[in-house]
Amino acid sequence: MTIQQVATEAGVSPSTVSNLLNGRNHRMLPETRQRIERAIDKLGYRPNRAARQLRTGRNTTIGLVVPSVGNPFWGALARHLESAALAEGYHVLLCNSERDPRRERDYVDELWADGVHGVVLCSSLPSLEHVMPLVERGLQLVAFDRTSQAGDPASLVSISVDNAIGSQLATQHLTDLGHRRLAFVSGALASVNRKERYRGFTAGLEQAGIDPETSVRAPVKGDADDFGDVEASELGRAAAAELLALEEPPTGIVAINDMCALGVCRGLRDGGLEVGKDVSVVGFDDIVLADLYAPTLTTVRQPMQEMAAAAFTQLRSRLDDSGPTQGQSLLFRPELIVRESTAPPS
Template structure:
């Protein structure tokens, strides 16, 4: 039923509007158990939904935060959303989830709607180099935590950036392959326009330089990703396409570093399509350590992000900014990744 008010709920339950208000605002000690049951039954029957913006005007608080991720088609973002929600629920907050596909206009549209609904804190996971499209909302008072992104020139003064050290992670992955004797190593990414992807590519090239090898000799596969500039959609298919093209070359790579695990799983499928063995003929390393990584055949070597710790930190920093907006200048929190070696990598095959 549209437009149901607390007065209608009160009439249905046979109580006063203030009793309904106490129920909605978490003050059950002010009523008898049977009264709580009647109010709950009336709310269910009438389909009443509290107006969060109106409640914020009355109480000065809104126990809801926003979460904007690129796409939950990548299980990493689904896991992050679950971990963030766990941290938020433990402190009495709820989470509204939006998928932006790293589209600045779509991000701004979601943030406008969240702001209009009285939500004053958002975790933004786009990793875009510029946040200019959301600056008006930040200037108006929106508290923002940027996830999977390091500080960039032009960032808002009070922004908090939280990320794994993507440079270190990609360096660990590439150095592992170099130690196994691989020299023809491909980096499969899609576009390199986002901050996290640029950092992973930087770690890849640094590993070559530290081994006194020319990174210009490595193969970088972007797949002509101008049509889908950030490479989050259909990452597995992107990896499969990359493997198909790379393995058709006369001097094919013996190892592939993929931008994330979903891409790496697609690469592995493409290697099998070519009649080759993953971890034997061609080694593969992913990034994220999603739940599917250990279930793959063979299990995927990958770079593990401390996702539970990062989600908890994102919520705690966001809550602090919401409760005390003037808490100081911007901050960047980098967490160290971990290389998890499984059967998708092995020694470089002999020529």
């Protein structure tokens, strides 16, 4: 099925069909238009993407670079992004960087070489310098789960949840329940997002009249760039053990993310404590597991669907030239989801 066949069927020239297909039909007779549309239906014609891309240099594929879709958090993003893209006829090319900066960079290079002009990048790296050259040549980039920073390219769109508010909600929830001795469990506060979450934690404490200095921040080493990974859960488990060894262990724990929180729960159980009774734990992300674990996990939900949709919309409008070229930061409002892992202190 080529455009030529459609044209013949409709008794017009290929150009006219092309015009209609591309919205240049202001001065086209309604009747001509109908003839073409009927021909398209009848023949089941679909434009050849390769030809179209060859000619125009554009395409309807966007790239998604995540650390690993094996991880439910990124899997959820992939699912929602693809869903949003599908609705507009776009496709998503999936790329797992496996947290390898080089692989990440190679992927973005290859996507560009393949004519992909829009990429959602979930970078493990604090700096985006490795992709700057392509951005300068016109690559549209959306950074996901990463708030914008000085030094970012001017055209960059950043999409993230408001991390400070999120963990403030979590903290407030604990203080509202009556907890006074709280701890924050995280890997090194290397990324902006993590710092923000910590800031929200201290803000929550202050609001409840608790001196942040007396609260515990579990001192945990470890790689800073893992979100939602197995390592995060091990980290949480170790942190829980440390906290339990204190003279006055905390009764409420805010974890940097859900996987970490699950690790904390496990560590507490190792220590003979019951989560949701002896100790309260709050996570962050609301991954699927949160509602499956025993006890179910109170957590701060990132509105993944909306965030993914926004990522797509932003990319799309820029690819169309219809949107702004200036970059911007989108901060989404997190939501506290109360489940079984939190309760008043015993």
